[in-house]
Amino acid sequence: MKFGQGFEAALARDEYPREWIDHAISYKKLKKCIKRVQQELASLGLDKETLDALWQHVNTGATEVGGQLGERLQYSVDGNEKLIFTPKLTIVIDPRDGSPMDAWLSPDTRRILKRLAKTEDGRRPSVATVNEIVPGGQDQQLETVEIPLTSDSEFFQILTRELSDLDHLQNSERSQLEVEIAQLGRELRALRSSRSKRSKKEIEAWRMIFELYTDAEVFMSSHEADAGARDAAHAQKQYAEFNKALAAHQNQIIQLGKEGNSALDRFLRVNIKLLRLIKFQEINHMALNKILKKFDKRTALRARSSVSNTLTHSPLMAQNLAKATCFTISEELLNIIPQLNDYLCPVCFSISYKPIRLRCGHIFCIRCMVVLQREEQDRCPMCREGVVLDASSDNLDKDLMKFMEKNFKVAVRTKQKENEIQAGIDRWGAQYENAQKCIVM
Structure with a gap:
């Protein structure tokens, strides 16, 4: 099964709310956009084969002449903390006549690029000046011009909007989880301040529950071999182990009473929702990586390396969500009832x-x-x-x-x-x- 079909099938399952699905990466729409980028590049004489050959020529030339020829062709996707991406394709031209520097390009490609390098009044809209060291050690001053593309801007505009929507969804869901965790914390503090015999039994039951939960390390591992946030599959496995351990201590859980069992159910639902949200963000992050890989494969523009640095620090990363929520659970719940392991x-x-x-x-x-x-x-x-x-x-x-x-x-x-x-x-x-x-x- 192709990834696009598998992605849609995963979203179509009943485990995700409609609101979440509406915020997911629109993989099909972005694929169509990539096709338009291909068509636009081809109309400029820069089809995939030509760009692949040009990149290869640039890389070979950079080795031969001290690394300066790498500036003859550049495609950058500048991104900021707000996940706004600005794509830009530039090529080096001869300042004497505005023609592309690579003489091996086809006549049609050279003619199109030369025309793009001039304005209506015949001047060249140079955006930068670079110095290239030519054989013999002499400096040669060259100019770079930006090749106007609209389809790739559309691609990254769609991507920017959808990543922003995903971040907004994650922040909203995380806030709701924190509200529920804080409410549970208030109930446990009230229980701890009570002096009834019944409350003492409930506290001991909660101590046992939190000890099992801590030992399970559902979302975060403290082991040297796999320290840090767990992926959704491993977290699901650890959560199943926690539930199995709970089932083996039903005699103590009975001590919680009606209200305590209701609180326990809410605590379990918080964990289930967090698991689901992490899984949702993981498949969207995979869709993001897949669509960027497809973009580079079909257009030969090499955008992924520029975009990846910005996305690494994005709240979209499921690891960040796991760390933040686990910290809240620890501060708001686990610290209320002291654990023997800490003493x-x-x-x-x-x-x-x-x-x-x-x-x-x-x-x-x-x-x-x-x-x-x-x-x-x-x-x-x-x-x-x-x-x-x-x-x-x-x-x-x-x-x-x-x-x-x-x-x-x-x-x-x-x-x-x-x-x-x-x-x-x-x-x-x-x-x-x-x-x-x-x-x-």
Whole structure:
């Protein structure tokens, strides 16, 4: 299946709203425009074969004479931050008679270009002057004139308008997502400030949900191998894994109650909409690349290299959308309910209770600090600064300890029990641990 047909089929599926489809790249219209560009160039004696040969001649000449001949033919598509593109085809002429410098061009092409290089009163509308180094080391002053094309301007006007529409759509949809995320944030803050037993169970359920969501890394990866924004296909796969993990914790999700489940449904819809929007922008970006490639292939004008630099910084890029929305989710939702993973000791990977804050600023659980000091290891495991042996009871972060006791009661109780057992082993030996196991049994 040709790309154009596949693109239309993808847009015709039910997953995209009508408004989105109306803002999509008009691939067929742009293809027709390319045909008009071809016809216009052919009428000037610059058909694809002639332009291909001219580019080849220019490249060969540039190698032979120090790189200056590359200015004999230029096609540039200047773009700005507002995605406004201005195409321009220029060619070097002989200042003596206004004829094209490349003598090998066909008589018809030379005659047409020579006529374009003159105004009605016979003067040449020179737009620039260049110096070319000819064999022998002498400078030769040449002039460049712009060849007027209307069809390529039409092509880039259509493209400019449609890219602007896509950016407007993306910004509008992103704003709506941020409004929904902010509303969920307000509900979670209200839930957290409540002191009812019911709210505590709901908070624990949300903590579990956000932990699963963070672990899934749906839209952004923190792994070295694929760090950064995920493409739509990979994000869809990770989202499916997240839903699978949720299904395995239904007993905890039940604790959310009616309103909590409604909020969870809205959170899932935000993710689904973001997935759909990223996929929509990806196929439009692909359509953009395909139509520019087709433009260059059929016209030999080599526009893609000029346009690509501007498009790289366009909001149309789905990666930018993923980063921005994930940041909003993190700030507005994930930070409201503290996650245990953010408070783990980097040595034993359990909760940093009781938290010892070293002079370098890094935090460890008290048990790991005791072990390090007993082994006379002075360097911080994180930054290698010699601060461990200086630590004392004054380094206990009491505010952080209260925070942990309030937000991670189960983890704190487990860690306290582990510390008590380890302290008993230190005092009475390994038999203490065996005795504790017998007591539990």
